Amino acid sequence: MRNVYIETYGCQMNQADSGIVGKVLVEHGFSMVDSDKEADVILINTCAVRDNAEKRIHNRVHDLQALKKKKPYLKIGILGCMAERLKESLVKEDKVDIVAGPDSYRKIPELISQSFAVDVILSDKETYEDIIPMELNTDGISAFISIMRGCENFCSYCVVPYTRGRERSRSAESVVEQAKHLFDLGYRDITLLGQNVNSYLYKAGNKKINFAQLIVMVAQIDPKLRVRFATSHPKDISEELIDSIAKYDNICKYIHLPVQSGSDRMLKLMNRKYSLEDYKEKIRMIRNKIPDCSLSTDVIAGFCSETLEDHQATLDIMSWVGYDSAYMFKYSERPGTLAAKKYKDDISEEEKVRRLNEIIALQRDLSLKSNQKDVGKVFEVLVEGESKRDSAKYFGRTSQNKVVVFDKGSQEKGNYVNVRIESCTSATLLGSIC
Numbered sequence: 001m002r003n004v005y006i007e008t009y010g011c012q013m014n015q016a017d018s019g020i021v022g023k024v025l026v027e028h029g030f031s032m033v034d035s036d037k038e039a040d041v042i043l044i045n046t047c048a049v050r051d052n053a054e055k056r057i058h059n060r061v062h063d064l065q066a067l068k069k070k071k072p073y074l075k076i077g078i079l080g081c082m083a084e085r086l087k088e089s090l091v092k093e094d095k096v097d098i099v100a101g102p103d104s105y106r107k108i109p110e111l112i113s114q115s116f117a118v119d120v121i122l123s124d125k126e127t128y129e130d131i132i133p134m135e136l137n138t139d140g141i142s143a144f145i146s147i148m149r150g151c152e153n154f155c156s157y158c159v160v161p162y163t164r165g166r167e168r169s170r171s172a173e174s175v176v177e178q179a180k181h182l183f184d185l186g187y188r189d190i191t192l193l194g195q196n197v198n199s200y201l202y203k204a205g206n207k208k209i210n211f212a213q214l215i216v217m218v219a220q221i222d223p224k225l226r227v228r229f230a231t232s233h234p235k236d237i238s239e240e241l242i243d244s245i246a247k248y249d250n251i252c253k254y255i256h257l258p259v260q261s262g263s264d265r266m267l268k269l270m271n272r273k274y275s276l277e278d279y280k281e282k283i284r285m286i287r288n289k290i291p292d293c294s295l296s297t298d299v300i301a302g303f304c305s306e307t308l309e310d311h312q313a314t315l316d317i318m319s320w321v322g323y324d325s326a327y328m329f330k331y332s333e334r335p336g337t338l339a340a341k342k343y344k345d346d347i348s349e350e351e352k353v354r355r356l357n358e359i360i361a362l363q364r365d366l367s368l369k370s371n372q373k374d375v376g377k378v379f380e381v382l383v384e385g386e387s388k389r390d391s392a393k394y395f396g397r398t399s400q401n402k403v404v405v406f407d408k409g410s411q412e413k414g415n416y417v418n419v420r421i422e423s424c425t426s427a428t429l430l431g432s433i434c
C-alpha cells in the first residue's frame with residue numbers, strides 16, 4: 001500500500017497543492033509513481049468550479065472502479081474542491097475510499113491507512129508554509145508557488161469561497177525561501193498564486209508586507225528569475241503593484257485581470273464590486289505605466305438574466321481592451337452559491353453555447369491581431385522545452401506570456417535567447433534566434 005499516483009485537474013493552485021500532498025506522503029514513507037497502473041493508491045485532485053469539470057471526475061472514478069476489480073486492494077481518493085463540496089456522498093455514491101478537502105492534506109497518510117476516511121474540515125490558518133512541495137510533472141523550468149489560500153469575495157456564481165474557505169496569507173519569508181530553493185534547482189519562471197493575490201497581506205509583529213512588496217522580494221532573488229502572478233481581482237489591483245511590475249525587468253509584463261462581463265448590470269448581479277468604468281480605468285493605468293504589458297481575462301457567457309445587450313457589452317469590452325488571450329466559459333450554476341439561491345439560471349444551454357462561440361471567435365481574432373503586431377519585433381524568450389510538433393525546435397515564452405517556437409541552435413533549456421518574430425498564428429509566434 002505504498003505506491004501513490006496523483007492525478008490533478010483544474011487550476012494551477014491544484015497543481016501546487018498536489019505537490020504538497022506528494023511531499024507529505026513521501027515524508028511518511030510512500031513513493032510517488034508515474035502511472036495509475038503501478039499505484040496502490042490513486043488520488044484525484046479535483047475542481048468544482050463548473051459542472052462539466054465534476055462530471056469528468058465522476059466518469060474517471062467510474063472507470064477506475066474497473067481497475068479496482070482487478071486489484072481489490074487499490075484505494076481511490078478524491079482531494080480538493082469537489083471533495084469539499086460533496087463530502088461523504090462521494091463515498092456513498094462514487095464508492096471512493098478517501099475524501100480530503102483542501103485543508104486536510106497533512107492527514108492524508110492517516111486517511112490512507114483507514115478503511116474509509118473523510119476529512120473536509122476547513123481551517124482559517126492552514127497555509128502549508130512549512131512544506132516545500134514536490135515538483136510533480138515538472139519541466140524543470142517553470143513552477144508555481146501558492147502564497148495564499150481561500151477566497152472571501154463571494155462572486156455570486158462562484159463555489160470557491162465555500163470549497164476553499166477563509167482567505168489567509170503565507171509568511172513572506174517562506175515564499176522567498178521556496179522561490180530561492182526553486183531557483184537553485186534551475187527553475188527560472190515562477191508564478192505566485194492566490195485566488196486574489198492583491199489581497200495578500202502578511203503581518204508579523206508590527207511589520208506588514210503586501211503583494212506589491214512580496215513580488216519585489218521574489219524578483220530580487222536574481223534578475224534571471226522571471227516572476228509572474230495569478231489571479232488579480234480588478235477591484236483590488238493597486239497602483240503600487242503596477243509600479244513594481246514596471247520597475248523590475250524580471251517581473252513579467254503580463255496581467256490576468258478577469259472582467260467576467262462587460263455589463264454593469266451583470267457585474268452587480270455577479271457581486272464583482274467594480275463598474276465597467278472602474279475596470280477601464282485600471283486598464284488605462286496599466287497601459288500608461290507599462291506600455292508593453294499583455295492582458296488576459298476570464299469571461300462568462302449566459303449568466304442569469306443576461307440579455308443580448310449585456311452579451312454585446314462583453315464583446316465590446318473585449319474589443320476595447322484587445323485582450324491578448326482569454327479563458328472563456330458558459331455559466332454553470334453551482335449549488336449553494338448566491339446566484340443559485342437568488343437568481344434563475346434562465347439562459348438556455350443552446351443560447352449559452354451560441355454566445356460563448358461568439359466570444360471565442362472574437363478572441364481568436366483579437367489574439368491573431370495582437371500576435372501580428374509582434375511580427376518583426378525581437379523578444380527575450382526563456383527556453384522551456386522541445387516543441388511538441390518538431391524536435392528540431394524549442395518553445396519558450398516571452399515576458400508577455402506568449403508562446404514562441406524557434407530553431408534550437410546551440411541553446412539549452414533554461415537559457416534566455418533573443419528571438420526575432422517572423423510569422424504567427426492566433427496561438428503561437430514563430431521566429432529565429434538573433
Ligand code: 5AD
Nearest residue numbers: 049157158258298299329330331332
Ligand atoms: N460558471 C462558469 N464559469 C465560472 N467561473 C467561476 N465560477 C463559474 C461558474 N459557476 C469562471 C470565472 C473565474 C474562472 C476561474 O472560472 O470566470 O474567473
Ligand code: SF4
Nearest residue numbers: 151153154155158160
Ligand atoms: Fe471565485 Fe470570485 Fe473568488 Fe475568483 S475572486 S475564486 S471568481 S469568488
